[in-house]
Amino acid sequence: MTTLEITGGAVLRPDATVERADVLVDQDAGTILEIGPDLEGTADETLDAADSLVTPGFVNGHTHVAMTLLRGYADDKPLEAWLREDIWPAEGAMTPEDIRAGAELGLLEMIKGGTTAFADMYFEVPEIVAAVEQTGVRAVLGHGIVTVGKDEGAAHEDAAESLAVAEEFDGAAAGRISTVFAPHSLTTVGASYLEEFVPKARDAGVPIHYHANETEDEVAPIVDEHGVRPLEYAAERGLLGAEDFVAHGVHVDEQEIELLAEAGTSVIHCPASNMKLASGMAPIQRLLEAGVTVGLGTDGAASNNDLSMLDEARDAAMLGKLAASDASAVPAESVVKMLTAGSADALGLESGRIEPGAPADLAVVDLEKPHLVPAHDLVSHLAYAAEAGDVRHTICDGAILMADREVRTLEESRVLERAGERATALSDRTER
Ligand SMILES: CSC[C@H]1O[C@@H](n2cnc3c(O)ncnc32)[C@H](O)[C@@H]1O
């Protein structure tokens, strides 16, 4: 057995307590073997975690990783105009090579910020699979379907591709990749395609991930056309399963919250994107009280504009309080749970907790920083004060992806250079 020991740190446990402990990892199995104050010190490899917090790796529950290429490409617009006037035309000009370059850039940023797993909805999924294989992270991938504006044949092909991609890549990257069927949203995919393909996804045992109730503009057409709220419409079409997860859930009423809770469908909260696009404030405290599993996501880098999950945690705490007009709403402990086990549970992953037998997906955060002193409460620091740049080491599936801020699975300078070149060329050939 090949082992790794993370020594000398403070370890965040699943009950949100923090204890001085070492963590022993079975690198062959990719799991945590033991957690204890003074382990033997005979591991094959050691990572120093003195003056550091060892936390579960962060789980980005909703992103579009290749959109790093569009970071800063179009800002200061609401969702509908942003997508139609800027983002969709640019995406229409993207090549598979662009997707690969954007995915590598996004994965570099995520690994440097302590993220060990992410859920993604995009196109050219084989390129994202290849980037995940190379970088060593864990991922839940889906081909995003949009049927509006397409003829019947192209729309049908898009939906069929989403199911085929989910079936082909489930279990790829030595089991680190799982998959979803991914209709973009309830307004951009026609009802007939949902009615045809959702039962097929269920038969294939593939979970479903989609954007839901993100803006008021998305709610109104469903109410007007179908006479029910979006999540009732989703439930009627079999889209609220216990393994399914929706991104956003900003404009949900009390009845829809109850529907989510009863169905066991999870919500991925994307506070930065919701603020930037002025989509609204999700009722996170209410969702938590109703028993809905809530995770955290960055959404794409074009609506955020970074992929830092620690930024997202702070935003979730701040916005949650503002939305509830209550400073005790969405406290630090809830946010840290969303950042780790909440997102992992939503995505059907076993990571997100440091305990024997759990996947060895870990981040080690340097506490010797001015903004992290004094250390009254390390859960508070993780929710409110820590930054992506404080992450020293990132481990996924027992493998070291970054040690002392050096990413081992990507050549950082090459990734930055290639992404910059590809983004410039993409922008030059995209008309606006
Ligand atoms: C068809 S692949 C996914 C699709 O989603 C777009 N997208 C990025 N951010 C958002 C968001 O906040 N709401 C809805 N859609 C979004 C992305 O640009 C791709 O086209």
Ligand SMILES: [Zn+2]
């Ligand atoms: Zn999104």
